[in-house]
Every structure is written in structure tokens, then in C-alpha cells.
Amino acid sequence: MPNDRLVIRRPDDWHVHLRDGAMLKAVLPFTARQFGRAIVMPNLKPPVATAADAVAYRERILAALPDGVDFTPLMTAYLTDGADADDLAQGFKDGVFAAAKLYPANATTNSAHGVTDIARIAPVLERMAEIGMPLLIHGEVTDQSVDIFDREAVFIDTILAPLMERHKTLRVVLEHVTTADAVQFVRAHAASGRIGATITAHHLLINRSHIFQGGIRPHLYCLPIAKRETHRVALVEAAISGEGPFFLGTDTAPHTVTAKEAACGCAGCFTAANALELYAEAFDEAGALDRLEAFASLNGPRFYNLPVSEERVALERRPSVAPDLILVSEGDAVLPFRSGETLRWSYAGAV
Ligand SMILES: NC(=O)N[C@@H](CC(=O)O)C(=O)O
Numbered sequence: 012m013p014n015d016r017l018v019i020r021r022p023d024d025w026h027v028h029l030r031d032g033a034m035l036k037a038v039l040p041f042t043a044r045q046f047g048r049a050i051v052m053p054n055l056k057p058p059v060a061t062a063a064d065a066v067a068y069r070e071r072i073l074a075a076l077p078d079g080v081d082f083t084p085l086m087t088a089y090l091t092d093g094a095d096a097d098d099l100a101q102g103f104k105d106g107v108f109a110a111a112k113l114y115p116a117n118a119t120t121n122s123a124h125g126v127t128d129i130a131r132i133a134p135v136l137e138r139m140a141e142i143g144m145p146l147l148i149h150g151e152v153t154d155q156s157v158d159i160f161d162r163e164a165v166f167i168d169t170i171l172a173p174l175m176e177r178h179k180t181l182r183v184v185l186e187h188v189t190t191a192d193a194v195q196f197v198r199a200h201a202a203s204g205r206i207g208a209t210i211t212a213h214h215l216l217i218n219r220s221h222i223f224q225g226g227i228r229p230h231l232y233c234l235p236i237a238k239r240e241t242h243r244v245a246l247v248e249a250a251i252s253g254e255g256p257f258f259l260g261t262d263t264a265p266h267t268v269t270a271k272e273a274a275c276g277c278a279g280c281f282t283a284a285n286a287l288e289l290y291a292e293a294f295d296e297a298g299a300l301d302r303l304e305a306f307a308s309l310n311g312p313r314f315y316n317l318p319v320s321e322e323r324v325a326l327e328r329r330p331s332v333a334p335d336l337i338l339v340s341e342g343d344a345v346l347p348f349r350s351g352e353t354l355r356w357s358y359a360g361a362v
Pocket residue numbers: 028054119120121149232233234235262264265278279280
């Protein structure tokens with residue numbers, strides 16, 4: 012039964028939120044269990060803005076790793092209006108920073124210190140282009156008069172396209188893409204080799220109607236918000252295409268149940284507890300299990316100029332149940348995506 016067991020190079024996760032403190036301790040084992048490396052988002056409070064911040068945060072991550080687990084956190088710089096090009100460049104040269112992250116101010120969770128106007132950081136972007144440091148982008152406009160379902164497409168037209176024109180050698184990753192528009196934009200620039208896009212498992216599995224199925228489901232609310240079904244289909248088609256610019260980034264974004272189930276609930280889906288099972292389900296559904304390795308384990312390292320993993324992991328087609336609440340501290344827990352539901356695939360670990 013060759014299709015019931017899939018062995019692939021150990022994947023990496025090119026977009027994770029590991030948080031800090033008790034939350035870091037609670038969620039890190041899940042990411043480190045499946046992924047060899049991960050691009051760690053810098054949206055802590057306060058943000059990870061300098062190379063010194065990133066060195067200290069990396070130490071805290073390594074200290075929180077369970078014994079014997081092999082996992083490499085790849086650190087990112089949170090760009091602010093006052094970003095220091097020299098510090099970023101030095102951090103990149105020293106191997107502290109793998110990339111820098113652009114959050115338009117107030118676009119998403121912990122982005123209040125983000126960039127208020129992209130023009131303000133033009134010299135920083137120029138420097139990044141010169142040294143080949145990738146710019147990772149939360150691609151949504153923050154203008155509240157733009158419909159929430161249109162914010163990614165409008166960002167691409169009004170900010171990203173001109174940005175790539177102005178900085179002709181800047182390498183860019185459009186994070187957690189959610190629209191056919193994004194897929195089309197990435198493809199249009201693919202030949203330049205300077206664009207990548209991460210795709211989450213949840214955006215391959217849900218559309219916007221799922222958020223309102225039988226009532227409001229706060230655990231399916233994330234940013235960018237899931238779009239209509241035609242967009243989900245476009246994302247699946249991009250993920251399974253094998254094309255170089257599309258790679259795995261879970262955007263696993265833990266929030267406590269209290270913060271999610273609130274009158275104004277936080278954005279983010281926690282998918283680290285069964286990320287590979289979820290991706291396998293989406294690829295299997297599309298009849299494209301043979302393309303999972305390119306998406307999960309090959310395209311990302313190539314974009315980031317890192318070696319592909321020589322380790323192998325296995326996935327098996329046998330049911331697994333998504334875990335129940337994960338305790339963070341007394342009275343606080345995180346609810347995994349699809350908690351309690353049966354998934355068709357199981358993660359079988361290293362082979
Ligand atoms: N994706 C989310 O909905 N939330 C992320 C932030 C982000 O990646 O935009 C978070 O940090 O909680």
C-alpha cells in the first residue's frame with residue numbers, strides 16, 4: 012500500500028509564532044517535534060527589533076526545548092519606523108537574523124510598533140536588497156474602510172507591486188497568502204527568483220463560511236482572514252504545484268482560550284500540534300501527496316539558501332485525534348485547530 016505511508020525529508024516551518032515565557036514552553040515542543048527549522052516571528056511584546064533582542068530570544072527558545080530534540084530557530088527582526096539598517100545588516104552577516112519582518116502598523120496581533128509608512132524604511136529596504144536579506148511581509152492594508160476580505164489584494168496592488176518595482180533586487184516572502192490574487196502575483200514574479208509565499212494548513216482546509224458554520228467559531232479566526240472557496244482552491248493548487256516560490260509556513264499562532272473566546276477575540280489558529288497531518292490531509296484530498304515534500308521540505312530551504320534536510324520523517328494514513336486543550340499555566344490553555352476531531356493521517360516521526 013504505497014500510498015498509505017509517505018516518507019519525506021524532514022520539513023521546516025517558514026512562519027511560526029513561538030511567543031515567550033510559559034506559552035513558549037507549552038507550544039515549542041509541538042513545532043520542534045515535526046520541523047527541523049522554523050522562521051520565528053518577532054511580534055513579541057516588546058518586539059524583537061535588534062540583533063541583541065534576537066540573540067536573547069533565541070537563547071530563551073533553545074532553553075525551552077525538550078532534551079534531545081534537534082531544532083533550529085531562525086530569527087527575524089521586527090521592522091519599525093526607526094529600524095537601524097546597520098544593526099540589521101550586522102545581525103544578518105553574523106547569522107543572527109535570517110530575515111526581517113514587515114508588519115504594517117496595526118495590521119495584526121502585536122503589530123502596533125509596525126511600520127506606519129513603507130516610504131520611511133526605504134533606506135533599510137535598500138540595504139536589505141544589497142545584502143540579500145529577505146523581507147517577510149504581512150500583506151494587508153490597514154485602512155479600515157477597505158473590506159477585510161479585500162485587504163490582501165489591495166495591499167498587493169497598492170503597496171507590494173510598487174515596492175518590488177522600487178527595490179528591484181529585494182527578496183520578498185509574502186506570508187500566509189490567502190487569495191488567488193496573491194498566487195497570481197507570486198507566479199508573475201517567480202522567474203525573478205526573488206519572491207516566495209508561505210501557505211498555512213488552515214487556509215488550505217477552510218474557507219470563510221467555516222468561520223460561521225452553525226455559529227461563530229472564534230478558533231477559526233486568524234489574519235489574514237480565510238476567504239471564499241475559490242481562493243482556497245487557488246491556494247491548494249499553488250501548494251501542490253511543486254513550484255519553487257510556494258512553501259510551508261503554518262503561521263501557528265497560539266492564544267489562550269480566554270483571549271480567543273471573547274467579545275473581541277484575538278486572531279490566530281494554533282496548528283502546531285498536528286501541522287503535518289493537516290497538510291497531508293489537504294494534499295491527499297487533492298491527490299498530490301507526491302508533491303508534499305517539495306512544498307514542505309525543498310522549496311523553503313532553496314529560497315533561504317539553506318541546505319535541505321538529510322533527515323527523513325514518515326506520515327501514515329491511519330486516524331489520529333487532534334489533541335485536547337494544552338495547558339499553558341493555571342487557568343490558561345490553548346485549543347489546537349480541530350481539537351478532538353479525527354484526522355486521516357498520523358505523524359510517525361523520524362525514520
Ligand atoms: N495570523 C494571526 O492571525 N495572528 C498572528 C499574527 C500574524 O501572523 O499576522 C499572531 O501573532 O497571533
